[in-house]
Amino acid sequence: MADGIYRLIYYSRNHIARDEGAFATDIEEILEKSRANNRRDKITGALLFNGGCFAQVLEGPLSKLEAAFERIQQDERHGDVSVLALDQIDHRSFPNWAMSFIGISDVHGKRFAGIGVSSGFDPARLGGDAIYLLLKELAIEEEDAA
Amino acid sequence: MNALAPFLIPLDVDPQAAPDPRHILKLLPRPVLIIGSDGVIIYANQASELSLNAVTGRGVSELFPSYHADLVRNGSYTTLLRSNRGDFFEAVFAPLDEQQYVIDLRPCIEAPATHPQDNFDELTGLVKRNSLLSHLSCALDGGQASSSVAIHCLDLDRFKMVNDTLGHSVGDLLLKKVADRLKAACRPDDVVARLGGDEFVVLQHDVEHTAAAETLAARMCDLIGRTYVINGNTINIGTSVGIAIGADPSIQASDLLRNGDLALYEAKKAGRGRFRIFEPGMDALLLQRREMEIDLRRALALKQFKLNYQPFVNVVTNRVDGFEALLRWEHPVNGNIPPLSFISLAEENGLIVKIGEWVMRTACIEAMSWPQESVVAVNVSPLQFKADTLLETVASALNRSGLPAHRLEIEITEGALLDDTDNVIQTLNALRNLGVKISMDDFGTGYSSLSYLQKFPFNKIKIDRSFVAGSGADSEAILRSIASLGTSLGMAITAEGVETAEQMARIRGERCTHAQGYLTGRPMSMDQIPAFLAENNLKEGAL
Ligand SMILES: Cc1cc2nc3c(=O)[nH]c(=O)nc-3n(C[C@H](O)[C@H](O)[C@H](O)COP(=O)(O)O)c2cc1C
Numbered sequence: 001m002a003d004g005i006y007r008l009i010y011y012s013r014n015h016i017a018r019d020e021g022a023f024a025t026d027i028e029e030i031l032e033k034s035r036a037n038n039r040r041d042k043i044t045g046a047l048l049f050n051g052g053c054f055a056q057v058l059e060g061p062l063s064k065l066e067a068a069f070e071r072i073q074q075d076e077r078h079g080d081v082s083v084l085a086l087d088q089i090d091h092r093s094f095p096n097w098a099m100s101f102i103g104i105s106d107v108h109g110k111r112f113a114g115i116g117v118s119s120g121f122d123p124a125r126l127g128g129d130a131i132y133l134l135l136k137e138l139a140i141e142e143e144d145a146a
Numbered sequence: 147m148n149a150l151a152p153f154l155i156p157l158d159v160d161p162q163a164a165p166d167p168r169h170i171l172k173l174l175p176r177p178v179l180i181i182g183s184d185g186v187i188i189y190a191n192q193a194s195e196l197s198l199n200a201v202t203g204r205g206v207s208e209l210f211p212s213y214h215a216d217l218v219r220n221g222s223y224t225t226l227l228r229s230n231r232g233d234f235f236e237a238v239f240a241p242l243d244e245q246q247y248v249i250d251l252r253p254c255i256e257a258p259a260t261h262p263q264d265n266f267d268e269l270t271g272l273v274k275r276n277s278l279l280s281h282l283s284c285a286l287d288g289g290q291a292s293s294s295v296a297i298h299c300l301d302l303d304r305f306k307m308v309n310d311t312l313g314h315s316v317g318d319l320l321l322k323k324v325a326d327r328l329k330a331a332c333r334p335d336d337v338v339a340r341l342g343g344d345e346f347v348v349l350q351h352d353v354e355h356t357a358a359a360e361t362l363a364a365r366m367c368d369l370i371g372r373t374y375v376i377n378g379n380t381i382n383i384g385t386s387v388g389i390a391i392g393a394d395p396s397i398q399a400s401d402l403l404r405n406g407d408l409a410l411y412e413a414k415k416a417g418r419g420r421f422r423i424f425e426p427g428m429d430a431l432l433l434q435r436r437e438m439e440i441d442l443r444r445a446l447a448l449k450q451f452k453l454n455y456q457p458f459v460n461v462v463t464n465r466v467d468g469f470e471a472l473l474r475w476e477h478p479v480n481g482n483i484p485p486l487s488f489i490s491l492a493e494e495n496g497l498i499v500k501i502g503e504w505v506m507r508t509a510c511i512e513a514m515s516w517p518q519e520s521v522v523a524v525n526v527s528p529l530q531f532k533a534d535t536l537l538e539t540v541a542s543a544l545n546r547s548g549l550p551a552h553r554l555e556i557e558i559t560e561g562a563l564l565d566d567t568d569n570v571i572q573t574l575n576a577l578r579n580l581g582v583k584i585s586m587d588d589f590g591t592g593y594s595s596l597s598y599l600q601k602f603p604f605n606k607i608k609i610d611r612s613f614v615a616g617s618g619a620d621s622e623a624i625l626r627s628i629a630s631l632g633t634s635l636g637m638a639i640t641a642e643g644v645e646t647a648e649q650m651a652r653i654r655g656e657r658c659t660h661a662q663g664y665l666t667g668r669p670m671s672m673d674q675i676p677a678f679l680a681e682n683n684l685k686e687g688a689l
Contacts, residue, residue, distance in 0.1 A: 006378065066375045070323060073372045074330045083373045083380045 003061040005092065008069060009085040009128040011055040012078040026077060027101075035098040043068055044092055046100040046135040054078055055131045059092045084128030093136045102135065177235070177251040180242065181206050185213065188246060197253070198229055206249070207400045210237075211286075212279035227251070228280065267340045269318055270325035278339035282349055282399040286392055294393040295351055296359035299406035300328075300366065302344040303384040303418045307565070312379055319376045320383070327369045331362065347403070353391060356423065363387040363421035371419055386413040387421035408432055415490075435491060441477065442488060442497055446504060450476050453508055455675060457667035457682075458523070458640055458660050461653070466682050467660065468521025468555065471509040472669050473501070489527070499533045502526060506539050510547035510554065517676045523555040525587065528562040531570050540577060551581030557608065559587045563598050574602050585640070589628060599635060607632045611643025611663070614653060622652070629657045 016026045027049065038044065043060035056072075058065055073081055094100060171178060177194030181187050185207055190200035198209050207213040210227040227237045235251040242248055265277040273281070285295045302324065309317035321344065328338045328346060337349040348366070353359050370385040388410025392402045405424040411432065413422035445451060455469035475483040492498040506524055513522035530536045544551055556577060563570055574584055585606035586598070590613055599607070609628055613621045625641070632639045641653040644663030653661060670678060 008375065010373075062378055066377075069375050070326070073374075074327060074369065079368065079372075081372055083375065086375060086378065086380055088378070 003063055004088050005059060005090075006062045006065050007085065007087055007089045007093070007132070008058045008065055008083065009056070009132055010069075010081050010083045011053055011131065012081040014049070014052055014054060014077075015079050016077050027103075030077070031099060031101055037068065037071075038098040041065075041068060044094040044097050044099075046094055046097060046102060048102045048131070048135055050103075055135070057094065057132055057135050059089065059094060084131065093132070100135075176253060179206065179249045179251070181247050181249060183245050183247070194251070197233070198231075198251075207398055210235075211283040211399050212276060213400060225276065228283075270322055270340050272325050272328075272338050272340040272346070274339060275341050278337060278341075278347055278349060279399050279403075281337045282392075282402065285349065285351065286395065286397065286399060286402070294353045294391055295349060295402075296353040296362070297390045297392065297402050297406040298348040298350065298359070298363055298366065298421075299388040299390075299403070299410040300346045300348070300370075300385045301410065301414075302370070303386065303414075305344040305383055308381055308383060312376075312381070316376055316379065316381075320374060320381060323374055323376070324370055324383075324385075327372075328366060331365045331369050347406070356391065359389050359391060359423070360421070363389055367419050367421060384419040386410060386418060388413050388424065389421060390424040438488060439491060439495060442475075442492060442495075445475060445477075446500060448478075450478070451501070451504060452476055452671070453505065453512060454669040454671055455522075456662060456669040457678065458662035459666040461650075461658060461661050464685075466520060466667070466679060468523060468553075469513075469675070470523040470557070470662065471505060471512075471525070473505055473525075493527060493529050496529070498527045498529050499535070502530045503535075503539050506543045507546070510543040510549040512672055513553060514547050514549055515672075517679055519550075519553060520679075521553050521555050521583070522549070523557050523585065525557045526562070528559065528564070531558075531562050531573055532566070537573055537576050537580075540582060541580060544580065544582075552583070555583040555585055555605070557585050557587040560589070560598060563601070567601065571602055578603075585638075588642075590624060596631065599631065599637075603635070604637050606638040606640060606660070608640040608642050608662075609658070614641045614643050614649055614663070615645070622656075625653070625658075626656045633657050633659075 016023050031047070034047070038060070041060060041064035043058055043064055045056060045058040045060075048055040058068060060068070172191050174191055175193055177198055177200065178191045179187055179194055179200060180189035185205050187200055187202050187204050187206060190198075190202055194200040200209055209229055211230055212228060225237055225239070227235050229235065233253060235253055238248075238250040238252075240248045240250070265273055267274050282295070282297070305317070305320070308320055321340070324344075324346070325338065325340065328348060332338055332348060332350070335351050339347045339349070341347055348362070350359060350362055366387060367385055370383065374381040374383070388406045388408065390402045390405035390409060405428070408428040409422045409424040412428055413420045416422065452474045454472045454474050456472055457466045457469050459465065460467045473485050473489075475485075475488060477483050489498065492501055506526075509522050509524045513520070526536065530539075540554070540556070543549075544554065558574075578584060583605040584602070585608055586604045587608050588610045589607045590610040607628065609625060613625045613628075616622075629639045638659045639657065640660035640662055641649075641656075641658040642662050644650055644653060644661040644665045646665060649663075650661060650665055667678065667682075
């Protein structure tokens, strides 16, 4: 099979302890590992986090994407992973990000209010398209600011 | 004759006569056993008595801990067995007939160099049954009293569907991922085996408490149940787990596996994605089910089934509109067996299709003898749709009985729409074209997807009794919304299980069109119907 570029979007529930310090270390570790692996596998994307949930967009060659997703699926630091979309794409939307990260305390936090969620962002309420658009917009702004 | 011949012939036999084959067998210098399909030794020659301590009446598994009943199911072939004394034998299994097998045992002088390809499953790299059993026997033999092992038997839910719809190559990739996830869930010294197909077994070491086994089983259910992405497809399957804990040092490896299987069977019965721990009662339960299955297979032929009929009443006119046919099994020894206790069994073994045909035929014939043209409602199992003969069954039942199609109402549950929805809807449409009415039974208990109501124009929705009996605000709200949704889609609404006048008043208020329950009439036998109708018509006039 020709290994086309695919985009996978999922959200999941956070299983990491609530303790802030430990949590920050865990997130750091996830990001560090992700960025190294993704660079190797030509995977790009964005990871959104709000304390309760993760939402992630992954883009890359199908076989690598599937392998990365399988590793992510087996990760005990989250659960209830729901795949929202899996589609072949023509162009990457996050070409420069091995894994862009957007946390809730981000300066972009105000945007969540913009999409009508006041008591904390809940990706479960958004479809794949909405998450994708949101992440794309946020990542682009981040890129501009950098 | 070879050089052994003189050696084999006992001295009291005439040396000129041809040797008796039974003597040859008895004195053959290597062990030969004959066993029944239950694994019990029927014959043991002298060499087997000496070198294996074989005695007729014992189980082979006592001599060879790794012996498994599967070994005698697959025709004749050779395998390696290790005796309980630690000696290896090349064992040739050959069926004598369907009930009996010869095991020819050739001693291996040295412990055989194991061939990796014999011990490992090519697809997943997991160990196979033989290897699992030897690991398990070792663990049980050498087990210190303090630490036990647990056996987890798993099989995959919906795996067959993946194979059928996405093909075997995707099915194989899925099995590999399942194997990976199982290994990820276990500790490195645990043993993960694939016994074939979608059957896996995990041997867990150092299980100090039941809780440790439960934790692993729950973890496996969770991990295996998470979505897979394979060749661009997202795939969802699940697993059920049966656990058997080997705390008692006298237990045999094969018994422990069997217990795990029994627990798996119970886990699956409880619903998908669950685990169960083996309990001693489970054998008895299974035995009971086996006996019931044998009886069930005979019940049709012996005419032990009867239909009872429960009326349903139009709440506007107070008239009896029809009767639902209810299956009764009058067992000669155990008395009346309620459908709840045998329908699931009949669905499991496929008998439901034959039983369902009988119900359909009988209900149509019996309805023809009723004094008025009431409707007869007949339940149809999801499996009857799968069998693909439903349309024909209904058409021929109508034809043979002469019952006009509009007097037949078919009741299906949401379960029927769950798989293969398009095909089912096609069948439903064909049934409706015959003129038959279709109703949705037990609505509110299963998935209760309102989209099912959109997919097919049911004539009627039957709201489950729990919402009728429940007097809470929730039940009432649900009752009301299903009723108003149904009526707006042009469907009749039956409230099931109406038992009191107060409930009757309530469902009237909620726009239900029909009621069925003890208040409007209990299930009755065929011959009680005329009297019941006569009385009901009087009452109706009085209202
Ligand atoms: C929410 C979440 C997102 C993750 N995203 C990625 C990712 O994009 N790429 C990746 O390689 N690992 C990701 N991981 C980590 C994987 O689960 C896993 O720990 C890692 O891929 C293991 O890499 P290794 O096999 O190279 O040690 C993520 C984990 C979590 C919990």
